[in-house]
Amino acid sequence: MLNRRDFLWAAAALTGTAIVARPGWSQTETRVLRFVPQANLSILDPVFTTAAVSVTHGYLVFDTLYGVDNDLQPQPQMAEGAVVSDDGLEWLITLRDGLTWHDGSPVTAEDCAASLDRWSQRDTFGQSLRAATEAFEAADERTIRIRLSRPFPHLLAAIGKPHSSPAMMMPLRLAQTPPTEAVTEMVGSGPYRFVAEEYVSGSRVVYEKFEGYVPRQEPAAWSAGGKVAHFDRIEWHIIPDAASATAALQNGEVDWLEIVMPDLRPLLDAAPGVTIQKQDPTGFAAYIRFNSHVPPFDNVKLRQAVLAAVDQSAYMASITGGDPESWQECRSMFPVTMPGVLDDDFGMMPGDLDHARKLVEESGYAGEKVVILHPTDMVNLAPHGLLTADLLKKLGLNVELQAMDWGTVTQRRQSKEPVENGGWSIFHTNWPSASISNPATNANIRGQGAEGWFGWYDDPELEAAVTEWLSASDPAEGQKVFETVQKLAMQGAPVIPLGVFYVNSGLDASLSGVVPGSASFFWNVS
Known part of the structure; x- marks a missing residue:
């Protein structure tokens, strides 16, 4: 029996109607890959935000000085x-020869130095590098010079980190955008160019192959190696409803569904012409993020109360369909799938409601409103808002769950206002494990205050330990400091770990070459 997609192709062949080539077909027509991202793309600047959908978009348009291989x-x-x-x-750092921007101008060291300068003001790892840097500058047209005030052994790891505000390079005029403002003009040097005239937020994003891109010769691996573009055009279709997105893949209306909901996976397992692939073998770590800047969670005792009450199994079951193979417990502020991480809560997560209620009483909580930002369009986050609201009510907190889409969350979480003036108390988030694997990259736990990640946790003692870790040249010494950081972070409770889970993507069976990683990578796919 022909499905809808095969019927369209058969009809086109009979009538001579032109049709865009589907994956796997050898045609002279434009080759298009149709993709359903996990959320709407509302912020285009991948340096300005840590949102995963913006990072995935960023890897299409921009490139980085360094990437990471399969061993990170x-x-x-x-x-x-x-x-x-x-x-x-x-x-x-010497640039490869022949690099050009999408507007045809050459990539220069001055462009890249300015890009590093801006990135280092936004990203947590970048801020650590910036604190040790006297200047990012151009030594000549193709050579970037970074002058340091003290050695920084992790420099290449910082500028090559694969996720959550990677150090993506931009032309000088864009890199000079103040770090407090998002870049909106998309001109990069990556394998695809952004088609601005076809961008409709909430509906459609389009990219076209950049013919001037020169891939590296090495095989593609994670965010490194040869980024060979086999498709002429990539179209993102924003489909917030998971069932509708699943049906679109079943019916051949799209080719790649970034996230498959566990309860809908049986439909795709039974669908002819569809394959399932694990996106990131290190998994994704889920968290409750507190706003530590305003009441009531500027009170560490109240954060510890919630930490003491959480049952990770309930949160993980809500997004994995109860499949025990799809998640694992993580009683750490770092993903337990990463090297050097202690699976130890230091006695802070007993899962005891009575103990948690006692901590609420000791905190002096006086009924202040708790506003939870609740993205209903994020399949791996939406259930968590409901669970947290219910848990906090059991602890006697005054809770308001505010429903919105993820794009609105990424805007609202920038507010430092109290909840009465449009601020917030909690949002839920997921991080690719590789993006928060060490003390410098883990924005969740950094105690940088007003200069840090949304929630603005302030902990000078923890920051001193991070600086010590960054300076450690001996691995054994570094591991000892890492363990100190883990304990301080658990005690300060800027976030609450909810577990590590694994994401599956749904693919048209004719697709091959999808590179696993912390984002959806479109190079090498054919």
């Missing part, structure tokens, strides 16, 4: 390589 080790990308001085205070 930094590898040259736009760079030919790097040389560091004997005293560790000067790094020279």
Whole structure:
């Protein structure tokens, strides 16, 4: 029996009607890949936000000086390589020859130095690098010079990190955008260019192959290697309803569904012409994020009360359909799937409501309103708002659950106002494990205050420990400091870990070459 997609192709063949080539067909027509992202793309600047959908968009349009391989080790990308001085205070990074921006102008060291400067003001790892940097500058047209005030052994790991505000390069005029403002003009040097005239937020995003892109020769691996674009055009279709998105893949109306809901997976398992692939083998870590800047969760005792009450199994069951193979417990502020992480809550997560209620009483909580930002269109987040609202009510807190889409959450969470003036108390989030695997990259736990990630947790003692970890040249010494950071973070409770889960994508069976990683990568796919 022909499905709808095959019927359309058969009809086109009989009538001579032109049709866009589907994956796997050898045609002279435009080759299009149709993709359903996990959420609407509302912020285009992948340096300005940590939102996963913006990072995935960013990898299409922009490129990085370094990427990471399958072992998460930094590898040259736009760079030919790097040389560091004997005293560790000067790094020279040489650009590959022939790099061009989408507007046809050459990529220069001045562009990249300015991009690093802006990125280092937004990203948590970047801020740590910036604190040790005297200047990002151009030594010549193709050589970036980074002058340091002290050695920074993790420099390549910082500028090559694969997720959550990667150090993506932009032309000078865009890189000079104040870090407090999002870049809206999309001109990069990546394998695809953004088609601005076809962008409709909440509906459609379009990219076209950049013919001037010169891939590296190495095989593609995570965010490193040869980024070969096999499709002429990539179309994102924003479909907030999971059942509708699943049906679109079943019916051949789209080719790639970024996230398959566990309760809908049996439909795709039974669908002819559809395959399932695990997106990231290290998993995604789920958290409750507090606003530590305003009442009531500026009170550490109240944060600890919620930490003491959480049952991770309930949260994980709500997004994995109860499949025990799809998640694992994570009693740590870092994903337990990553090296060096202690699966230890230091006695802070007993899962005891009576103990938690006692901590609420000790906190002096006086009935202040708790506003939870609740994205109904994010399949891996929507259930968590409901669970947290119910849990906080059991603890005697005054809770208001405010429903909205994820794009609105990414806007609202920027507000530092009290809840009475449009602020917030809690939102839920997921991070690719690789993006928060060490003390410098884990924005969740950084205690940078007003300069840090949304929630603005302030902890000078923890920040001092992070600085010590960054300076450690001996691995054993670094691991000891890492464990100190983990304990301090658990005690301060800027977030609450909910577990590590694994995401599956649904693919048209004719697609091959999808590169696993912390984002959906479109190169190498054919």
